[in-house]
Amino acid sequence: MFNCVIIRYGEIGTKSKQTRRWFEQILVNNIKEALITEGVEYKSVLAKHGRIIVKTNEAKESLDVLKRVFGIVSLSPAMEVNAELEKINKTALKLFRKKKRELNLEKPKFRVTARRITKEFPLKSPEIQAKVGEYILENEEADVDLKNYDINVGIEIMEGKAYIFVDKIKAFGGLPIGTQGxxxxxxxxxxxxxxxxxxxxxxxxxxxxxxxxxxxxxxxxxxxxxxxxxxxxxxxxxxxxxxxxxxxxxxxxxxxxxxxxxxxxxxxxxxxxxxxxxxxxxxxxxxxxxxxxxxxxxxxxxxxxxxxxxxxxxxxxxxxxxxxxxxxxxxxxxxxxxxxxxxxxxxxxxxxxxxxxxxxxxxxxxxxxxxxxxxxxxxxx
Amino acid sequence: MFNCVIIRYGEIGTKSKQTRRWFEQILVNNIKEALITEGVEYKSVLAKHGRIIVKTNEAKESLDVLKRVFGIVSLSPAMEVNAELEKINKTALKLFRKKKRELNLEKPKFRVTARRITKEFPLKSPEIQAKVGEYILENEEADVDLKNYDINVGIEIMEGKAYIFVDKIKAFGGLPIGTQGxxxxxxxxxxxxxxxxxxxxxxxxxxxxxxxxxxxxxxxxxxxxxxxxxxxxxxxxxxxxxxxxxxxxxxxxxxxxxxxxxxxxxxxxxxxxxxxxxxxxxxxxxxxxxxxxxxxxxxxxxxxxxxxxxxxxxxxxxxxxxxxxxxxxxxxxxxxxxxxxxxxxxxxxxxxxxxxxxxxxxxxxxxxxxxxxxxxxxxxx
Structure with a gap:
């Protein structure tokens, strides 16, 4: 179901642009080394706009490995689709349903959090949130609750693609091995x-x-x-x-x-x-x-x-x-x-x-x- | 209501008898210094049988201070009474009621944990637990549940006294200042x-x-x-x-x-x-x-x-x-x-x-x- 993993990193973000590039490169290399060592197949590992996207059909297996790569703060198994509202709606609904089954809730409370990381997509973030929220409400028993939600549907849009996810898994943080000698x-x-x-x-x-x-x-x-x-x-x-x-x-x-x-x-x-x-x-x-x-x-x-x-x-x-x-x-x-x-x-x-x-x-x-x-x-x- | 605080310490317990005495003495001194510095009145601070008892009518104020004394693992504000079953029953019921009000529960689940630290008291620990549990059930709406309890009524008996408590507050642990140079x-x-x-x-x-x-x-x-x-x-x-x-x-x-x-x-x-x-x-x-x-x-x-x-x-x-x-x-x-x-x-x-x-x-x-x-x-x- 998932075709990629979104990787967020912390402290690197606070360094100078040059240091940051260097850190990102080391982190990307460490991620590749981890996946190869553990025999997890992937298509690409790319740093862009402050996150790293790992394209893989083995999202689940890769999570177990990536949790142990230092420098990573959190991970989300995600679906990458073309950034078109209909596709986003359908994917969000699919993931919402999956999560609802997992949680075994009849009428879960949920919210949608959208972010346009690059700005080509015509709708603004609050509009995306409203549209996707409506679509889920039309198709599923659910209530919107921005504070006490059971499910958070996350959407990040960049470079013509939308990344949709419902889980955010904490990793160890720290700094990529090799950056500190x-x-x-x-x-x-x-x-x-x-x-x-x-x-x-x-x-x-x-x-x-x-x-x-x-x-x-x-x-x-x-x-x-x-x-x-x-x-x-x-x-x-x-x-x-x-x-x-x-x-x-x-x-x-x-x-x-x-x-x-x-x-x-x-x-x-x-x-x-x-x-x-x-x-x-x-x-x-x-x-x-x-x-x-x-x-x-x-x-x-x-x-x-x-x-x-x-x-x-x-x-x-x-x-x-x-x-x-x-x-x-x-x-x-x-x-x-x-x-x-x-x-x-x-x-x-x-x-x-x-x-x-x-x-x-x-x-x-x-x-x-x-x-x-x-x-x-x-x-x- | 409370007339003493039971203090539990951790790592000191694992040292040799001689080292332990020395550690306890430093901890007792630090406790006294803390209480005096912060203007909390107390009657005595005594180490016995692996715990320290602070006798004070300002149990609440002393907790705030004692939480910050290193070497202490946990604290319980307690009532010291003569070790007689009737007194224990009444005190336990009183504390149970207090805690029930605090938690605002109609029919709380509870358990009683008793320990004879010195053995003069005629009843054994499981018997004390049964007696006190019965007494509470006779007088209050409640259910016994040893695993998923809302209230734990603790009883420790030593040297002719019983100490009854319903709270166990975590402190920082560590070692008493002055023991490590x-x-x-x-x-x-x-x-x-x-x-x-x-x-x-x-x-x-x-x-x-x-x-x-x-x-x-x-x-x-x-x-x-x-x-x-x-x-x-x-x-x-x-x-x-x-x-x-x-x-x-x-x-x-x-x-x-x-x-x-x-x-x-x-x-x-x-x-x-x-x-x-x-x-x-x-x-x-x-x-x-x-x-x-x-x-x-x-x-x-x-x-x-x-x-x-x-x-x-x-x-x-x-x-x-x-x-x-x-x-x-x-x-x-x-x-x-x-x-x-x-x-x-x-x-x-x-x-x-x-x-x-x-x-x-x-x-x-x-x-x-x-x-x-x-x-x-x-x-x-």
Whole structure:
């Protein structure tokens, strides 16, 4: 029944004309990539007059995919017909009937909202609304109600075509991936880091996912998580990078010898960020993303994050820093990573009983010297 | 009618016993401070058995205040009576009637949920529920419905007292201020930075608000914003710190001379962070909070944030980094800073027409040398 999808985007609209063109082009490319990846056939994807029209006979299938393309604010499966009043009337009635059946209402309240985006069509918007409304009232049990309506019949007219729709589906918003550069994300297999990755992707970043190896079971889980996240990463190219840290065993053994196992988690995280830093330089990424949320576990303190942050001079982005666990879990469930994050993982043998809660940078440097024979690279003060 | 408020808290419950005590104590103190600051009278604030009971005859007024204390998940204005069935019945009926009037329902559906938190009371929870339910049915037009109820009559029994309530009001959650240390927040007067401050406060941070002076009008506005934010800062002590940067005029003039006004915003922000860093050291704050959201304006890029981040070796927390403008505005409206942020402010005379979008660190360092006669302090690479 539908032969196209109308795509509306938000923030792009507020940029300068030049930036906007560029954004639109990236969004169009990401949309194509998404549809091709998911095997949804389409005839064309065209940006015009502040919206993008996808012509396709697989409108329904395409909606499921397009909902996951960042930069898109809302979507309407629509019928494109020639902009002639009779055709508009008939199509509007058809869609009205479809929606009425769906809602299972005997006498729905409705309104018609028309917009001429280009002005060739002879009737003005209020006239179109009146005509189409009348036509529906002549043919169906219904009442007009501009405020408390059950059905909104939308009509947009441009370049000799009319687009008619009865649904407007919310998407994630954000910015098209690829418009904001690249960041490295440390993916652990827990609930938080995939959500952090998702939020950065949503704001237009291509992410380079890095996993620090803990064991096969955890790795398999992280692969599943990344495969799920890829469904939001159209326009991004990265594959999961897995790093087996050579030094870890030695470092943790040494900490044990020194009787300072309580610094194990901090050293682990510090080395993770060092690794992420290397990958970032190799791939031209401009930041490192972590799933830290303040105070979620006793050791997620400002003091410990201070130490870990010294492992790289790249900014560390922590999009979850201000969120409660409940909010993070909510997002994880919405994007389909929660269940994967609760799959079994390898036991980590070296987690200390009492990790240090407020680590000291001076103490850390001392231990670092004893283990590596040199200071960690100094940063500033 | 009510003589107390039951306070429920979330994440604290998951901590170790020792941490939990400490958290509870801070939360109790913050609650007292909030009530005293807002002139709400109370008799006592006591933590017991995983909840906090505030005894007060000003339950309604206290709710408005307590909703803004972080760490609290939900609140119920309640009646405390001796744990005797007859008293419980009568009180439950009274509250049921009150709620019925409020909802304006002729025959509401209801349920009773009882919990014995300590076990002295002779009846078990299901028996209490049955007895109280019966009593209400004998005295009022109503139906029991455990799933689709209009009214939930809650009863909690502990230490010889019963607490009866019919409302459960959601609060912000988060962690009690003071449990997570201190951070400096750069407050500009815009929409974003107050929201960033709010989110860090919500996660238990005391914030030290720093404003870099732009003019009297903006300052007055920022004072109003901080006064509003203080309503969420019970337990925190800070006053607004205003810094008039001595060097700014000279730096910006010099940039103009060099024909590099496009770096004005980056230098301004860099100097802001340098100032924030100094304040942080003075006040023992462990991080700097900024309202950056990626790509919101053309110059909020990973490249520019990289440069600005080099101004301090403290971690920079950007709780809005993964949020859309719409989401940020939503929070700003909810917490009452949005309207204040849209008040008029001083025109900033030195905003360049074309700020650099992807600033280069090398270029920045060169300019810095020319202006200050030395390199910015090196950090790592």
């Amino acid at each position: 690249k960041v490295v994300v440390l993916l652990s297999g827990g609930i938080d880091s995939p959500v952090a990755a998702f939020l950065m992707m949503k704001r237009g970043c291509e992410v380079v996912p890095v996993h620090i190896y803990m064991g096969e079971k955890t790795l398999e889980k992280v692969r599943k998580i990344w495969n799920q996240l890829k469904k939001y990463h159209y326009g991004g190219k990265s594959d999961l990078i897995v790093i087996k840290p050579k030094e870890r065993e030695r470092v943790l053994r040494k900490l044990k010898e020194l009787g300072r196992e309580n610094y194990t988690c901090i050293f682990c995280k510090f080395m993770m960020v060092e690794n992420a830093d290397k990958i970032a330089r190799e791939f031209g990424a401009k930041g490192i993303v972590m799933g830290d949320s303040l105070g979620q576990v006793a050791s997620q303190t400002l003091e410990n994050m201070y130490i870990v942050s010294q492992a790289s001079d790249l900014p560390i982005y922590r999009p979850l820093i201000g969120l409660d666990k409940e909010e993070i879990v909510g997002i994880a469930k919405e994007i389909g990573t929660f269940e994967l994050s609760t799959l079994p993982e390898d036991e980590v043998p070296f987690i200390p009983k009492h990790p240090v809660i407020r680590g000291s940078w001076e103490e850390f440097k001392k231990l670092y010297r004893e283990i590596f024979g040199e200071e960690p690279k100094e940063r500033g003060c | 201190k951070v400096v927040v750069l407050l500009s007067g815009g929409i974003d930075s107050p929201v960033a401050a709010f989110l860090m406060m919500k996660r238990g941070c005391e914030v030290v608000p720093v404003h870099i002076y732009m003019g009297e009008k903006t300052l007055e506005k920022v004072r109003k914003i901080w006064n509003q934010l203080k309503k969420y800062h019970y337990g925190g002590k800070s006053d607004l710190i205003v810094i008039k940067p001595k060097e700014r005029e000279r730096v910006l003039r010099k940039l103009k001379e060099l024909g590099r006004e496009n770096y004005t915003c980056i230098f301004c922000k860099f100097m802001m962070v340098e100032n924030a860093d100094k304040i942080a050291r003075e006040f023992g704050a462990k991080g700097i909070v900024m309202g950056d959201s990626l790509g919101q304006v053309a110059s909020q890029t990973l490249e520019n944030m990289y440069i600005v981040s080099q101004a301090s070796d403290l971690p920079i927390y950007r709780p809005l980094i993964g949020l859309d403008k719409e989401e940020i505005v939503g929070i700003a409206k909810e917490i009452g800073t949005f309207e204040l942020s849209t008040l008029p402010e001083d025109e900033v005379p030195f905003i360049p027409k074309h700020p650099v979008i992807r600033g280069s660190w090398e270029e920045f360092k060169k300019l810095y040398r020319e202006i200050f006669g030395e390199e910015p302090k090196e950090r790592g690479c």
